Amino acid sequence: MVPWERHCWPGKKPKEATTSLTPLNLNKKQMALFEKPFCELIDFLQTQAKLGVVRSSLALNASTWPCGGNRNFVLKTDTAVELGNPKTEALSFCIWSNQSDLIQDEKISLLGPALQESIGQSLPFGQIVLLTIEDSVDRNESEIFRALEALKYQIDLKGYMKRGASQFLREWSRISHEALEQGFSFQTLGTALIRLYKSLDYVEAAEILFITDLATLCTLKPVATQVIRTIEAMNKMLNEALVDCENCDYSDVCKDIEALRNMRKEKTRTEMSRYAR
């Protein structure tokens, strides 16, 4: 395996993961919306690291890549590498935990070929953002989800065109020949994403995993399915005037996720007090 990025960059010292990374170490009181898939991914990353197939770097101190502005459409003919075309496998999601030190802050990992090794190809693509979110009673999980969801569309890097289908947790992007010649890499993209997410004051740490290997993506599909089901359950609950758990397709999801049950209780309480008024 060719080393991807061996050196670190000066700047803010990122937080090291200090906890033994197994789901069993989770503090049950701090269970957030995506705690289960979060822990499965941490486990998965550990296993991959032991196999020596993960290439990692740290985010740069600042995202210095120029913005694309209005004229950032990358035509097929100008595309050096395409990621996550609808005809290939793709997944993209951002999940978080309130438990600090599960992730290595500012770490960017890659499973599969790097961009420079894939010129002229259309690759399957996975982008998984893992965040540590400050534990606060004033902020509910759905607010965090909406804020993070809105944030991901703000990425603007010259020569990188991104389109996201969040309902399918997919992302489709093209990197231009010009961008690649000027050194665009997953580190460039990862840095921009990490800086963006950490611009939110309650994001304490961010780690990113990029996947360009089909077999790995397929292995992670069940995790993506869990995330989709959780998001769908949350959206359904938030969109419906009355919660009817007996006739809900997502009752199995709520049963497993404490944060969703808390959300439901809160919604019921709000509805009841509105009704009482």
Place this chain on the structure above:
Amino acid sequence: MPDKKPKVIAFCGKGGVGKTSLAALWVKILTENPKHKVLAIDADPAIGLATSLGFRVEKSVDSIRNDLIARLEKKSVGSPASIPGQLDYELLDAMEEQNNLAFLAIGRPEKEGCYCQVNSMLRDLIRDLSLSFDYVIIDGEAGIEQVNRRVMEAVTHLCLVSDGSKKGINVANTIASVADNAIQYNSKMIIFNRIKAEELSLLVKSTELELLGWLPEDEQLRRFDMEGTSLLELKASSSLNSVRQWIGHCH
């Protein structure tokens, strides 16, 4: 690099006057320069420009809109903030590409009413998408409806097309007057298509629109049209030469 606004050229007029062929010839000439990024938008529900440019339409803006409306009704769209992003993804998926040319079919005209927000979102996205191109060529729907619906707000050059018929000229004149209130264009001109040289002076007198040029019946274009051959494959023709000169004049 400062953001450069695209030149947006729309072809409008009565049905059957040759708007689509003219739009396709325009696209062919503009794309001959590989540095030009060209977006062709087929705003005619008949989707004739696709055939004239050799594209097969699998997905249109209309189908994206209908799909979103269906998902909105089922409440399965996720967070409202993600909707423009989802539509943008679908638009890219609906886009056909060939070298420096991208093509988008609008499909059936948008339905106003409860879902005008979806229509307006799509309009904004297409407008934003256009900014990435040097030229946007729109093959308009027949008649004046499209101008009325303000779907062509961003048009910089309005090309009205008419044949030699009174009806054709009337439609062109009506579109021109409606456009005065709906579009902030830089130029507005008329092209007479499939006419004879001796008819020109009389036709010019029947409109106040500036004449960009005229074309006689072109056998080669008619054959390409009948065979469904892409006009991008046209090697040489008198029509092509005329359009090349007009483009020089316009741009």
